Amino acid sequence: MEQPAKVLFGADQAIFRTNLAIYTPLLRDSKKRKGWSCAHTLVKDLPGTGKTAMFNYVSDSLSAKLGRVDGRPDTLPFDLTGKEERDKFTGIRTILRGPLFSNIFFADEIDRTPPKSQAPMLGAMEGAHVILNVSHEKDGFLMPTMFPLYPISDDPDEKRMFFIVFATMNGIEFEGTYPLSEAQMDRFTYSFGMGAPSREQEMMIRFENVVNKEVKVVMNLGQVLDIQEMVKRIKLSPQADELIMRHIENSWPPSRDMYRFKESRKRHTNPDMVKFIEEYVITGCSRRRNYHMQMAALTHRLMRLFLEDDKEIKSLDRVVAEVDDVKAVAPLTMEHVIRLHPKAMNENISSGDVVQRIVAETVLP
Structure with a gap:
Protein backbone atom coordinates (compact mmCIF):
# COMPACT_ATOMS: atom_id res chain seq x y z
CA MET A 1 0.00 0.00 0.00
CA GLU A 2 2.97 2.32 0.52
CA GLN A 3 3.96 2.53 -3.15
CA PRO A 4 0.75 4.08 -4.60
CA ALA A 5 0.53 6.39 -1.57
CA LYS A 6 3.72 8.10 -2.77
CA VAL A 7 1.75 9.89 -5.48
CA LEU A 8 -1.87 9.59 -4.29
CA PHE A 9 -2.82 11.71 -1.30
CA GLY A 10 -5.88 11.02 0.83
CA ALA A 11 -6.65 7.76 -0.98
CA ASP A 12 -5.37 5.38 1.71
CA GLN A 13 -8.77 3.77 2.25
CA ALA A 14 -9.34 3.17 -1.46
CA ILE A 15 -5.81 1.75 -1.82
CA PHE A 16 -6.44 -0.57 1.14
CA ARG A 17 -9.68 -1.78 -0.44
CA THR A 18 -7.97 -2.39 -3.78
CA ASN A 19 -5.29 -4.46 -2.06
CA LEU A 20 -8.07 -6.29 -0.22
CA ALA A 21 -9.49 -7.22 -3.63
CA ILE A 22 -6.13 -8.42 -4.95
CA TYR A 23 -5.68 -10.76 -1.98
CA THR A 24 -9.26 -12.10 -2.07
CA PRO A 25 -9.56 -15.59 -3.61
CA LEU A 26 -12.93 -16.33 -5.14
CA LEU A 27 -14.61 -19.47 -6.41
CA ARG A 28 -15.36 -19.59 -10.12
CA ASP A 29 -16.98 -22.00 -12.54
CA SER A 30 -14.52 -24.42 -14.10
CA LYS A 31 -14.84 -27.60 -16.13
CA LYS A 32 -16.59 -30.23 -14.00
CA ARG A 33 -15.76 -28.43 -10.75
CA LYS A 34 -15.28 -25.11 -9.02
CA GLY A 35 -11.93 -23.42 -9.44
CA TRP A 36 -10.31 -20.33 -7.98
CA SER A 37 -10.19 -16.84 -9.39
CA CYS A 38 -9.96 -13.27 -8.09
CA ALA A 39 -12.30 -10.61 -6.74
CA HIS A 40 -13.15 -8.13 -9.49
CA THR A 41 -13.49 -4.52 -8.40
CA LEU A 42 -15.51 -1.52 -9.59
CA VAL A 43 -14.78 2.04 -8.47
CA LYS A 44 -17.52 4.59 -9.07
CA ASP A 45 -16.88 8.23 -8.23
CA LEU A 46 -16.75 11.78 -9.55
CA PRO A 47 -14.28 12.84 -12.27
CA GLY A 48 -10.83 13.81 -11.08
CA THR A 49 -10.85 11.79 -7.87
CA GLY A 50 -7.96 9.51 -8.84
CA LYS A 51 -9.80 6.34 -9.85
CA THR A 52 -7.68 5.61 -12.90
CA ALA A 53 -4.45 6.72 -11.23
CA MET A 54 -5.05 4.45 -8.25
CA PHE A 55 -5.59 1.33 -10.36
CA ASN A 56 -2.58 2.21 -12.52
CA TYR A 57 -0.24 2.68 -9.57
CA VAL A 58 -1.48 -0.35 -7.63
CA SER A 59 -0.97 -2.44 -10.78
CA ASP A 60 2.49 -0.94 -11.26
CA SER A 61 3.50 -2.17 -7.80
CA LEU A 62 2.91 -5.77 -8.94
CA SER A 63 4.96 -7.80 -11.37
CA ALA A 64 2.08 -8.75 -13.67
CA LYS A 65 0.92 -8.62 -17.28
CA LEU A 66 -1.46 -5.68 -17.68
CA GLY A 67 -4.26 -5.20 -20.21
CA ARG A 68 -6.35 -2.09 -20.63
CA VAL A 69 -9.36 -0.86 -22.59
CA ASP A 70 -10.69 2.69 -22.49
CA GLY A 71 -14.47 2.79 -22.78
CA ARG A 72 -15.55 4.09 -26.20
CA PRO A 73 -18.86 3.71 -28.05
CA ASP A 74 -17.05 2.21 -31.07
CA THR A 75 -15.40 -0.57 -29.05
CA LEU A 76 -16.01 -4.01 -30.57
CA PRO A 77 -15.86 -7.41 -28.84
CA PHE A 78 -12.61 -8.40 -30.59
CA ASP A 79 -11.00 -5.22 -29.23
CA LEU A 80 -11.13 -7.06 -25.90
CA THR A 81 -10.71 -10.70 -26.88
CA GLY A 82 -8.52 -10.44 -29.94
CA LYS A 83 -9.11 -12.52 -33.08
CA GLU A 84 -7.57 -14.89 -35.57
CA GLU A 85 -6.15 -13.35 -38.73
CA ARG A 86 -4.99 -15.03 -41.93
CA ASP A 87 -2.08 -13.74 -43.97
CA LYS A 88 -3.48 -13.43 -47.50
CA PHE A 89 -0.08 -14.17 -49.07
CA THR A 90 1.17 -17.11 -47.00
CA GLY A 91 -2.13 -18.42 -45.66
CA ILE A 92 -0.65 -18.60 -42.19
CA ARG A 93 -3.20 -17.97 -39.45
CA THR A 94 -2.19 -16.05 -36.36
CA ILE A 95 -4.08 -15.50 -33.12
CA LEU A 96 -3.88 -11.86 -32.12
CA ARG A 97 -4.63 -11.82 -28.41
CA GLY A 98 -6.55 -8.88 -26.99
CA PRO A 99 -6.06 -7.09 -23.67
CA LEU A 100 -8.23 -9.64 -21.83
CA PHE A 101 -5.24 -11.98 -22.08
CA SER A 102 -3.62 -10.48 -19.01
CA ASN A 103 -3.32 -10.90 -15.26
CA ILE A 104 -4.83 -7.49 -14.52
CA PHE A 105 -7.44 -6.19 -16.96
CA PHE A 106 -8.34 -2.53 -16.49
CA ALA A 107 -11.61 -1.29 -18.03
CA ASP A 108 -11.55 2.49 -17.69
CA GLU A 109 -14.97 4.17 -17.97
CA ILE A 110 -16.51 0.75 -18.45
CA ASP A 111 -20.03 2.14 -18.84
CA ARG A 112 -19.00 3.93 -22.07
CA THR A 113 -18.48 0.53 -23.72
CA PRO A 114 -21.58 -0.81 -25.57
CA PRO A 115 -23.28 -3.89 -24.06
CA LYS A 116 -22.26 -6.03 -27.05
CA SER A 117 -18.62 -5.30 -26.30
CA GLN A 118 -19.01 -5.80 -22.56
CA ALA A 119 -20.34 -9.32 -23.15
CA PRO A 120 -16.89 -10.98 -23.48
CA MET A 121 -16.11 -9.77 -19.99
CA LEU A 122 -18.89 -11.94 -18.51
CA GLY A 123 -17.14 -15.21 -19.28
CA ALA A 124 -13.77 -13.78 -18.33
CA MET A 125 -15.04 -12.53 -14.96
CA GLU A 126 -17.02 -15.62 -14.03
CA GLY A 127 -14.96 -18.42 -15.54
CA ALA A 128 -11.52 -16.83 -16.04
CA HIS A 129 -11.46 -17.74 -19.72
CA VAL A 130 -11.81 -16.22 -23.19
CA ILE A 131 -13.51 -18.02 -26.07
CA LEU A 132 -12.16 -17.35 -29.58
CA ASN A 133 -13.15 -18.85 -32.92
CA VAL A 134 -9.95 -20.56 -34.06
CA SER A 135 -9.37 -22.57 -37.26
CA HIS A 136 -9.22 -26.32 -36.77
CA GLU A 137 -5.78 -27.70 -37.68
CA LYS A 138 -7.05 -30.46 -40.00
CA ASP A 139 -10.15 -29.20 -41.81
CA GLY A 140 -9.75 -25.43 -41.33
CA PHE A 141 -13.23 -24.94 -39.88
CA LEU A 142 -13.59 -22.28 -37.22
CA MET A 143 -14.06 -23.85 -33.79
CA PRO A 144 -14.87 -22.08 -30.51
CA THR A 145 -11.75 -22.53 -28.38
CA MET A 146 -11.41 -21.70 -24.70
CA PHE A 147 -8.26 -20.00 -23.43
CA PRO A 148 -7.69 -19.87 -19.65
CA LEU A 149 -6.82 -16.58 -17.94
CA TYR A 150 -3.97 -16.13 -17.18
CA PRO A 151 -0.61 -17.78 -16.30
CA ILE A 152 1.43 -15.81 -13.78
CA SER A 153 4.63 -16.31 -15.78
CA ASP A 154 5.86 -17.24 -19.26
CA ASP A 155 7.08 -20.62 -18.01
CA PRO A 156 5.17 -23.25 -20.07
CA ASP A 157 5.06 -25.50 -17.00
CA GLU A 158 3.42 -22.80 -14.87
CA LYS A 159 -0.01 -23.99 -13.75
CA ARG A 160 -1.02 -21.15 -11.44
CA MET A 161 -3.40 -18.54 -12.84
CA PHE A 162 -4.26 -15.01 -11.80
CA PHE A 163 -6.90 -12.82 -13.46
CA ILE A 164 -8.62 -9.79 -11.98
CA VAL A 165 -10.75 -7.03 -13.51
CA PHE A 166 -10.46 -3.45 -12.32
CA ALA A 167 -13.10 -1.07 -13.68
CA THR A 168 -14.09 2.56 -13.19
CA MET A 169 -17.34 4.44 -13.70
CA ASN A 170 -18.17 8.12 -13.64
CA GLY A 171 -20.74 8.72 -10.93
CA ILE A 172 -22.51 11.74 -12.43
CA GLU A 173 -22.48 11.50 -16.24
CA PHE A 174 -25.18 9.59 -18.11
CA GLU A 175 -24.84 10.96 -21.65
CA GLY A 176 -23.03 8.50 -23.89
CA THR A 177 -23.05 5.75 -21.27
CA TYR A 178 -24.58 2.28 -21.13
CA PRO A 179 -25.83 0.83 -17.84
CA LEU A 180 -24.09 -2.35 -16.75
CA SER A 181 -26.33 -5.40 -16.65
CA GLU A 182 -27.31 -6.97 -13.35
CA ALA A 183 -25.38 -10.10 -14.37
CA GLN A 184 -22.21 -8.11 -14.86
CA MET A 185 -22.62 -6.08 -11.67
CA ASP A 186 -23.07 -9.31 -9.73
CA ARG A 187 -19.71 -10.53 -10.96
CA PHE A 188 -17.94 -7.66 -9.21
CA THR A 189 -17.05 -8.65 -5.66
CA TYR A 190 -16.26 -5.13 -4.53
CA SER A 191 -17.53 -1.69 -5.42
CA PHE A 192 -16.64 1.54 -3.66
CA GLY A 193 -15.78 5.21 -4.10
CA MET A 194 -12.47 6.98 -3.67
CA GLY A 195 -13.49 8.87 -0.55
CA ALA A 196 -12.50 12.46 0.20
CA PRO A 197 -9.07 13.61 1.41
CA SER A 198 -8.76 15.95 4.36
CA ARG A 199 -7.94 19.59 3.67
CA GLU A 200 -4.31 18.99 4.61
CA GLN A 201 -4.11 15.96 2.33
CA GLU A 202 -5.69 17.83 -0.58
CA MET A 203 -3.16 20.63 -0.19
CA MET A 204 -0.48 18.00 -0.81
CA ILE A 205 -1.75 17.63 -4.39
CA ARG A 206 0.96 19.85 -5.86
CA PHE A 207 3.48 18.97 -8.55
CA GLU A 208 6.51 19.35 -6.30
CA ASN A 209 5.17 16.57 -4.05
CA VAL A 210 4.92 13.99 -6.84
CA VAL A 211 7.53 14.88 -9.44
CA ASN A 212 10.32 12.28 -9.68
CA LYS A 213 8.41 9.93 -7.35
CA GLU A 214 8.43 6.40 -8.73
CA VAL A 215 6.16 3.49 -7.88
CA LYS A 216 8.32 0.40 -7.56
CA VAL A 217 7.44 -3.26 -8.06
CA VAL A 218 7.29 -4.77 -4.59
CA MET A 219 5.47 -8.07 -5.13
CA ASN A 220 4.99 -10.75 -7.75
CA LEU A 221 1.84 -12.74 -8.42
CA GLY A 222 3.29 -15.89 -6.89
CA GLN A 223 3.45 -14.04 -3.57
CA VAL A 224 -0.11 -12.77 -4.06
CA LEU A 225 -1.36 -16.32 -4.64
CA ASP A 226 0.51 -17.46 -1.53
CA ILE A 227 -1.42 -14.84 0.47
CA GLN A 228 -4.66 -16.08 -1.09
CA GLU A 229 -3.77 -19.57 0.14
CA MET A 230 -3.40 -18.11 3.63
CA VAL A 231 -6.90 -16.64 3.35
CA LYS A 232 -8.33 -20.09 2.55
Whole structure:
Protein backbone atom coordinates (compact mmCIF):
# COMPACT_ATOMS: atom_id res chain seq x y z
CA MET A 1 0.00 0.00 0.00
CA GLU A 2 2.97 2.32 0.52
CA GLN A 3 3.96 2.53 -3.15
CA PRO A 4 0.75 4.08 -4.60
CA ALA A 5 0.53 6.39 -1.57
CA LYS A 6 3.72 8.10 -2.77
CA VAL A 7 1.75 9.89 -5.48
CA LEU A 8 -1.87 9.59 -4.29
CA PHE A 9 -2.82 11.71 -1.30
CA GLY A 10 -5.88 11.02 0.83
CA ALA A 11 -6.65 7.76 -0.98
CA ASP A 12 -5.37 5.38 1.71
CA GLN A 13 -8.77 3.77 2.25
CA ALA A 14 -9.34 3.17 -1.46
CA ILE A 15 -5.81 1.75 -1.82
CA PHE A 16 -6.44 -0.57 1.14
CA ARG A 17 -9.68 -1.78 -0.44
CA THR A 18 -7.97 -2.39 -3.78
CA ASN A 19 -5.29 -4.46 -2.06
CA LEU A 20 -8.07 -6.29 -0.22
CA ALA A 21 -9.49 -7.22 -3.63
CA ILE A 22 -6.13 -8.42 -4.95
CA TYR A 23 -5.68 -10.76 -1.98
CA THR A 24 -9.26 -12.10 -2.07
CA PRO A 25 -9.56 -15.59 -3.61
CA LEU A 26 -12.93 -16.33 -5.14
CA LEU A 27 -14.61 -19.47 -6.41
CA ARG A 28 -15.36 -19.59 -10.12
CA ASP A 29 -16.98 -22.00 -12.54
CA SER A 30 -14.52 -24.42 -14.10
CA LYS A 31 -14.84 -27.60 -16.13
CA LYS A 32 -16.59 -30.23 -14.00
CA ARG A 33 -15.76 -28.43 -10.75
CA LYS A 34 -15.28 -25.11 -9.02
CA GLY A 35 -11.93 -23.42 -9.44
CA TRP A 36 -10.31 -20.33 -7.98
CA SER A 37 -10.19 -16.84 -9.39
CA CYS A 38 -9.96 -13.27 -8.09
CA ALA A 39 -12.30 -10.61 -6.74
CA HIS A 40 -13.15 -8.13 -9.49
CA THR A 41 -13.49 -4.52 -8.40
CA LEU A 42 -15.51 -1.52 -9.59
CA VAL A 43 -14.78 2.04 -8.47
CA LYS A 44 -17.52 4.59 -9.07
CA ASP A 45 -16.88 8.23 -8.23
CA LEU A 46 -16.75 11.78 -9.55
CA PRO A 47 -14.28 12.84 -12.27
CA GLY A 48 -10.83 13.81 -11.08
CA THR A 49 -10.85 11.79 -7.87
CA GLY A 50 -7.96 9.51 -8.84
CA LYS A 51 -9.80 6.34 -9.85
CA THR A 52 -7.68 5.61 -12.90
CA ALA A 53 -4.45 6.72 -11.23
CA MET A 54 -5.05 4.45 -8.25
CA PHE A 55 -5.59 1.33 -10.36
CA ASN A 56 -2.58 2.21 -12.52
CA TYR A 57 -0.24 2.68 -9.57
CA VAL A 58 -1.48 -0.35 -7.63
CA SER A 59 -0.97 -2.44 -10.78
CA ASP A 60 2.49 -0.94 -11.26
CA SER A 61 3.50 -2.17 -7.80
CA LEU A 62 2.91 -5.77 -8.94
CA SER A 63 4.96 -7.80 -11.37
CA ALA A 64 2.08 -8.75 -13.67
CA LYS A 65 0.92 -8.62 -17.28
CA LEU A 66 -1.46 -5.68 -17.68
CA GLY A 67 -4.26 -5.20 -20.21
CA ARG A 68 -6.35 -2.09 -20.63
CA VAL A 69 -9.36 -0.86 -22.59
CA ASP A 70 -10.69 2.69 -22.49
CA GLY A 71 -14.47 2.79 -22.78
CA ARG A 72 -15.55 4.09 -26.20
CA PRO A 73 -18.86 3.71 -28.05
CA ASP A 74 -17.05 2.21 -31.07
CA THR A 75 -15.40 -0.57 -29.05
CA LEU A 76 -16.01 -4.01 -30.57
CA PRO A 77 -15.86 -7.41 -28.84
CA PHE A 78 -12.61 -8.40 -30.59
CA ASP A 79 -11.00 -5.22 -29.23
CA LEU A 80 -11.13 -7.06 -25.90
CA THR A 81 -10.71 -10.70 -26.88
CA GLY A 82 -8.52 -10.44 -29.94
CA LYS A 83 -9.11 -12.52 -33.08
CA GLU A 84 -7.57 -14.89 -35.57
CA GLU A 85 -6.15 -13.35 -38.73
CA ARG A 86 -4.99 -15.03 -41.93
CA ASP A 87 -2.08 -13.74 -43.97
CA LYS A 88 -3.48 -13.43 -47.50
CA PHE A 89 -0.08 -14.17 -49.07
CA THR A 90 1.17 -17.11 -47.00
CA GLY A 91 -2.13 -18.42 -45.66
CA ILE A 92 -0.65 -18.60 -42.19
CA ARG A 93 -3.20 -17.97 -39.45
CA THR A 94 -2.19 -16.05 -36.36
CA ILE A 95 -4.08 -15.50 -33.12
CA LEU A 96 -3.88 -11.86 -32.12
CA ARG A 97 -4.63 -11.82 -28.41
CA GLY A 98 -6.55 -8.88 -26.99
CA PRO A 99 -6.06 -7.09 -23.67
CA LEU A 100 -8.23 -9.64 -21.83
CA PHE A 101 -5.24 -11.98 -22.08
CA SER A 102 -3.62 -10.48 -19.01
CA ASN A 103 -3.32 -10.90 -15.26
CA ILE A 104 -4.83 -7.49 -14.52
CA PHE A 105 -7.44 -6.19 -16.96
CA PHE A 106 -8.34 -2.53 -16.49
CA ALA A 107 -11.61 -1.29 -18.03
CA ASP A 108 -11.55 2.49 -17.69
CA GLU A 109 -14.97 4.17 -17.97
CA ILE A 110 -16.51 0.75 -18.45
CA ASP A 111 -20.03 2.14 -18.84
CA ARG A 112 -19.00 3.93 -22.07
CA THR A 113 -18.48 0.53 -23.72
CA PRO A 114 -21.58 -0.81 -25.57
CA PRO A 115 -23.28 -3.89 -24.06
CA LYS A 116 -22.26 -6.03 -27.05
CA SER A 117 -18.62 -5.30 -26.30
CA GLN A 118 -19.01 -5.80 -22.56
CA ALA A 119 -20.34 -9.32 -23.15
CA PRO A 120 -16.89 -10.98 -23.48
CA MET A 121 -16.11 -9.77 -19.99
CA LEU A 122 -18.89 -11.94 -18.51
CA GLY A 123 -17.14 -15.21 -19.28
CA ALA A 124 -13.77 -13.78 -18.33
CA MET A 125 -15.04 -12.53 -14.96
CA GLU A 126 -17.02 -15.62 -14.03
CA GLY A 127 -14.96 -18.42 -15.54
CA ALA A 128 -11.52 -16.83 -16.04
CA HIS A 129 -11.46 -17.74 -19.72
CA VAL A 130 -11.81 -16.22 -23.19
CA ILE A 131 -13.51 -18.02 -26.07
CA LEU A 132 -12.16 -17.35 -29.58
CA ASN A 133 -13.15 -18.85 -32.92
CA VAL A 134 -9.95 -20.56 -34.06
CA SER A 135 -9.37 -22.57 -37.26
CA HIS A 136 -9.22 -26.32 -36.77
CA GLU A 137 -5.78 -27.70 -37.68
CA LYS A 138 -7.05 -30.46 -40.00
CA ASP A 139 -10.15 -29.20 -41.81
CA GLY A 140 -9.75 -25.43 -41.33
CA PHE A 141 -13.23 -24.94 -39.88
CA LEU A 142 -13.59 -22.28 -37.22
CA MET A 143 -14.06 -23.85 -33.79
CA PRO A 144 -14.87 -22.08 -30.51
CA THR A 145 -11.75 -22.53 -28.38
CA MET A 146 -11.41 -21.70 -24.70
CA PHE A 147 -8.26 -20.00 -23.43
CA PRO A 148 -7.69 -19.87 -19.65
CA LEU A 149 -6.82 -16.58 -17.94
CA TYR A 150 -3.97 -16.13 -17.18
CA PRO A 151 -0.61 -17.78 -16.30
CA ILE A 152 1.43 -15.81 -13.78
CA SER A 153 4.63 -16.31 -15.78
CA ASP A 154 5.86 -17.24 -19.26
CA ASP A 155 7.08 -20.62 -18.01
CA PRO A 156 5.17 -23.25 -20.07
CA ASP A 157 5.06 -25.50 -17.00
CA GLU A 158 3.42 -22.80 -14.87
CA LYS A 159 -0.01 -23.99 -13.75
CA ARG A 160 -1.02 -21.15 -11.44
CA MET A 161 -3.40 -18.54 -12.84
CA PHE A 162 -4.26 -15.01 -11.80
CA PHE A 163 -6.90 -12.82 -13.46
CA ILE A 164 -8.62 -9.79 -11.98
CA VAL A 165 -10.75 -7.03 -13.51
CA PHE A 166 -10.46 -3.45 -12.32
CA ALA A 167 -13.10 -1.07 -13.68
CA THR A 168 -14.09 2.56 -13.19
CA MET A 169 -17.34 4.44 -13.70
CA ASN A 170 -18.17 8.12 -13.64
CA GLY A 171 -20.74 8.72 -10.93
CA ILE A 172 -22.51 11.74 -12.43
CA GLU A 173 -22.48 11.50 -16.24
CA PHE A 174 -25.18 9.59 -18.11
CA GLU A 175 -24.84 10.96 -21.65
CA GLY A 176 -23.03 8.50 -23.89
CA THR A 177 -23.05 5.75 -21.27
CA TYR A 178 -24.58 2.28 -21.13
CA PRO A 179 -25.83 0.83 -17.84
CA LEU A 180 -24.09 -2.35 -16.75
CA SER A 181 -26.33 -5.40 -16.65
CA GLU A 182 -27.31 -6.97 -13.35
CA ALA A 183 -25.38 -10.10 -14.37
CA GLN A 184 -22.21 -8.11 -14.86
CA MET A 185 -22.62 -6.08 -11.67
CA ASP A 186 -23.07 -9.31 -9.73
CA ARG A 187 -19.71 -10.53 -10.96
CA PHE A 188 -17.94 -7.66 -9.21
CA THR A 189 -17.05 -8.65 -5.66
CA TYR A 190 -16.26 -5.13 -4.53
CA SER A 191 -17.53 -1.69 -5.42
CA PHE A 192 -16.64 1.54 -3.66
CA GLY A 193 -15.78 5.21 -4.10
CA MET A 194 -12.47 6.98 -3.67
CA GLY A 195 -13.49 8.87 -0.55
CA ALA A 196 -12.50 12.46 0.20
CA PRO A 197 -9.07 13.61 1.41
CA SER A 198 -8.76 15.95 4.36
CA ARG A 199 -7.94 19.59 3.67
CA GLU A 200 -4.31 18.99 4.61
CA GLN A 201 -4.11 15.96 2.33
CA GLU A 202 -5.69 17.83 -0.58
CA MET A 203 -3.16 20.63 -0.19
CA MET A 204 -0.48 18.00 -0.81
CA ILE A 205 -1.75 17.63 -4.39
CA ARG A 206 0.96 19.85 -5.86
CA PHE A 207 3.48 18.97 -8.55
CA GLU A 208 6.51 19.35 -6.30
CA ASN A 209 5.17 16.57 -4.05
CA VAL A 210 4.92 13.99 -6.84
CA VAL A 211 7.53 14.88 -9.44
CA ASN A 212 10.32 12.28 -9.68
CA LYS A 213 8.41 9.93 -7.35
CA GLU A 214 8.43 6.40 -8.73
CA VAL A 215 6.16 3.49 -7.88
CA LYS A 216 8.32 0.40 -7.56
CA VAL A 217 7.44 -3.26 -8.06
CA VAL A 218 7.29 -4.77 -4.59
CA MET A 219 5.47 -8.07 -5.13
CA ASN A 220 4.99 -10.75 -7.75
CA LEU A 221 1.84 -12.74 -8.42
CA GLY A 222 3.29 -15.89 -6.89
CA GLN A 223 3.45 -14.04 -3.57
CA VAL A 224 -0.11 -12.77 -4.06
CA LEU A 225 -1.36 -16.32 -4.64
CA ASP A 226 0.51 -17.46 -1.53
CA ILE A 227 -1.42 -14.84 0.47
CA GLN A 228 -4.66 -16.08 -1.09
CA GLU A 229 -3.77 -19.57 0.14
CA MET A 230 -3.40 -18.11 3.63
CA VAL A 231 -6.90 -16.64 3.35
CA LYS A 232 -8.33 -20.09 2.55
CA ARG A 233 -7.03 -21.43 5.87
CA ILE A 234 -9.13 -18.96 7.87
CA LYS A 235 -12.67 -19.91 8.88
CA LEU A 236 -15.81 -17.94 9.64
CA SER A 237 -17.03 -17.93 13.21
CA PRO A 238 -20.57 -19.38 13.52
CA GLN A 239 -21.86 -15.88 14.33
CA ALA A 240 -20.17 -14.35 11.27
CA ASP A 241 -21.48 -17.17 9.08
CA GLU A 242 -25.04 -16.57 10.28
CA LEU A 243 -24.71 -12.79 9.90
CA ILE A 244 -23.85 -13.11 6.20
CA MET A 245 -27.07 -15.05 5.67
CA ARG A 246 -29.08 -12.52 7.66
CA HIS A 247 -27.67 -9.62 5.64
CA ILE A 248 -28.61 -11.36 2.40
CA GLU A 249 -32.12 -12.18 3.63
CA ASN A 250 -32.68 -8.67 4.94
CA SER A 251 -31.71 -7.21 1.55
CA TRP A 252 -34.85 -8.70 -0.03
CA PRO A 253 -38.41 -7.38 0.31
CA PRO A 254 -40.61 -10.03 1.96
CA SER A 255 -43.05 -9.90 -0.96
CA ARG A 256 -40.30 -11.38 -3.17
CA ASP A 257 -39.50 -14.33 -0.89
CA MET A 258 -41.15 -16.93 -3.10
CA TYR A 259 -39.28 -15.56 -6.11
CA ARG A 260 -35.88 -15.56 -4.38
CA PHE A 261 -36.02 -18.23 -1.66
CA LYS A 262 -39.02 -20.37 -2.74
CA GLU A 263 -40.23 -20.06 0.84
CA SER A 264 -41.10 -17.38 3.37
CA ARG A 265 -38.05 -16.34 5.42
CA LYS A 266 -37.91 -14.74 8.83
CA ARG A 267 -36.29 -11.30 8.96
CA HIS A 268 -33.85 -10.72 11.82
CA THR A 269 -34.52 -7.02 12.15
CA ASN A 270 -37.18 -4.55 13.29
CA PRO A 271 -40.56 -4.00 11.55
CA ASP A 272 -39.58 -0.50 10.37
CA MET A 273 -36.59 -1.92 8.54
CA VAL A 274 -38.73 -4.62 6.88
CA LYS A 275 -41.18 -1.94 5.73
CA PHE A 276 -38.32 0.21 4.42
CA ILE A 277 -36.90 -2.67 2.34
CA GLU A 278 -40.35 -3.56 1.03
CA GLU A 279 -40.95 0.01 -0.07
CA TYR A 280 -37.65 0.86 -1.74
CA VAL A 281 -35.93 -2.37 -2.85
CA ILE A 282 -36.84 -4.43 -5.91
CA THR A 283 -34.18 -7.14 -5.67
CA GLY A 284 -31.46 -7.84 -3.13
CA CYS A 285 -28.33 -10.01 -3.05
CA SER A 286 -28.10 -13.15 -5.18
CA ARG A 287 -26.96 -16.57 -3.98
CA ARG A 288 -23.54 -15.90 -5.49
CA ARG A 289 -23.09 -13.11 -2.95
CA ASN A 290 -22.58 -15.77 -0.25
CA TYR A 291 -19.20 -16.64 -1.80
CA HIS A 292 -18.24 -12.99 -2.24
CA MET A 293 -19.11 -11.94 1.30
CA GLN A 294 -17.48 -14.99 2.87
CA MET A 295 -14.15 -14.58 1.08
CA ALA A 296 -14.17 -10.81 1.59
CA ALA A 297 -14.63 -11.27 5.35
CA LEU A 298 -11.85 -13.88 5.53
CA THR A 299 -9.46 -11.64 3.60
CA HIS A 300 -10.36 -8.65 5.76
CA ARG A 301 -9.45 -10.69 8.83
CA LEU A 302 -6.05 -11.57 7.36
CA MET A 303 -5.41 -7.94 6.38
CA ARG A 304 -6.11 -6.93 9.98
CA LEU A 305 -3.54 -9.44 11.17
CA PHE A 306 -0.98 -8.04 8.73
CA LEU A 307 -1.61 -4.45 9.82
CA GLU A 308 -1.46 -5.37 13.50
CA ASP A 309 1.64 -7.54 12.93
CA ASP A 310 -0.20 -10.23 14.85
CA LYS A 311 1.58 -13.46 15.82
CA GLU A 312 -1.59 -15.40 14.93
CA ILE A 313 -0.43 -15.28 11.29
CA LYS A 314 1.78 -18.26 12.14
CA SER A 315 -1.24 -20.31 13.25
CA LEU A 316 -3.92 -19.39 10.72
CA ASP A 317 -5.80 -22.66 11.19
CA ARG A 318 -6.98 -21.29 14.53
CA VAL A 319 -7.91 -17.82 13.21
CA VAL A 320 -11.58 -17.04 12.59
CA ALA A 321 -13.25 -14.09 10.89
CA GLU A 322 -15.64 -12.36 13.26
CA VAL A 323 -18.86 -10.37 13.02
CA ASP A 324 -16.86 -7.13 12.72
CA ASP A 325 -15.19 -8.42 9.56
CA VAL A 326 -18.55 -9.17 7.96
CA LYS A 327 -19.82 -5.71 8.89
CA ALA A 328 -16.70 -4.07 7.47
CA VAL A 329 -17.04 -5.68 4.03
CA ALA A 330 -20.85 -5.56 3.76
CA PRO A 331 -21.01 -2.08 2.16
CA LEU A 332 -18.23 -2.99 -0.31
CA THR A 333 -19.89 -6.23 -1.39
CA MET A 334 -23.61 -5.41 -1.25
CA GLU A 335 -24.28 -1.85 -2.43
CA HIS A 336 -23.74 -2.39 -6.16
CA VAL A 337 -26.02 -5.45 -6.46
CA ILE A 338 -29.14 -4.09 -4.75
CA ARG A 339 -31.75 -2.81 -7.22
CA LEU A 340 -33.88 0.05 -5.98
CA HIS A 341 -37.41 1.12 -6.83
CA PRO A 342 -37.55 4.33 -8.94
CA LYS A 343 -39.23 6.13 -6.04
CA ALA A 344 -36.00 5.69 -4.04
CA MET A 345 -34.20 8.06 -6.41
CA ASN A 346 -37.03 10.58 -6.11
CA GLU A 347 -36.63 10.52 -2.34
CA ASN A 348 -32.81 10.66 -2.53
CA ILE A 349 -32.33 7.16 -1.10
CA SER A 350 -29.31 5.26 -2.40
CA SER A 351 -28.28 1.62 -2.20
CA GLY A 352 -25.62 2.80 0.24
CA ASP A 353 -28.35 4.07 2.56
CA VAL A 354 -30.09 0.69 2.29
CA VAL A 355 -26.95 -1.29 3.15
CA GLN A 356 -26.14 1.10 6.00
CA ARG A 357 -29.51 0.33 7.56
CA ILE A 358 -29.14 -3.41 6.94
CA VAL A 359 -25.77 -3.46 8.72
CA ALA A 360 -26.94 -1.25 11.58
CA GLU A 361 -30.35 -2.84 12.18
CA THR A 362 -29.78 -6.55 11.54
CA VAL A 363 -30.04 -8.42 14.84
CA LEU A 364 -26.69 -10.04 15.60
CA PRO A 365 -26.63 -13.85 16.06
